[in-house]
Amino acid sequence: MQKKEINIVCEKNNIPYKDLRIAQIKGARTLEELKKATGVCGECEACKENLTYIMKVVCGCNMVTFDDVKNQLDNGLNTFEEISKQTKAGTTCGHCKALVENIIKQGY
Numbered sequence: 061m062q063k064k065e066i067n068i069v070c071e072k073n074n075i076p077y078k079d080l081r082i083a084q085i086k087g088a089r090t091l092e093e094l095k096k097a098t099g100v101c102g103e104c105e106a107c108k109e110n111l112t113y114i115m116k117v118v119c120g121c122n123m124v125t126f127d128d129v130k131n132q133l134d135n136g137l138n139t140f141e142e143i144s145k146q147t148k149a150g151t152t153c154g155h156c157k158a159l160v161e162n163i164i165k166q167g168y
């Protein structure tokens with residue numbers, strides 16, 4: 061999967077990328093949870109194109125996925141610093157730090 065620049069996730073309901081990441085930081089993981097938290101329709105072409113990426117990638121700068129973070133947790137790492145050192149998540153712009161921290165706290 062390649063890095064994507066996304067501004068509007070859902071064109072039908074005009075939902076910005078930031079709203080999805082905030083919902084994930086608050087714990088939304090599934091499509092149904094993201095729909096409820098943000099109002100994305102999940103069915104328009106933009107949703108089909110963007111939601112898979114958003115639900116898979118935690119850190120776009122370094123292409124770190126939810127699975128990558130989960131694997132680090134399964135390996136016994138449990139701080140942002142440890143996971144960042146192993147995956148590079150959070151080492152560029154830092155915008156993903158809150159999401160990585162939520163995954164550590166809440167789980168995948």
Ligand code: FES
Nearest residue numbers: 119121153154156
């Ligand atoms: S999104 Fe993770 S460092 Fe930029």
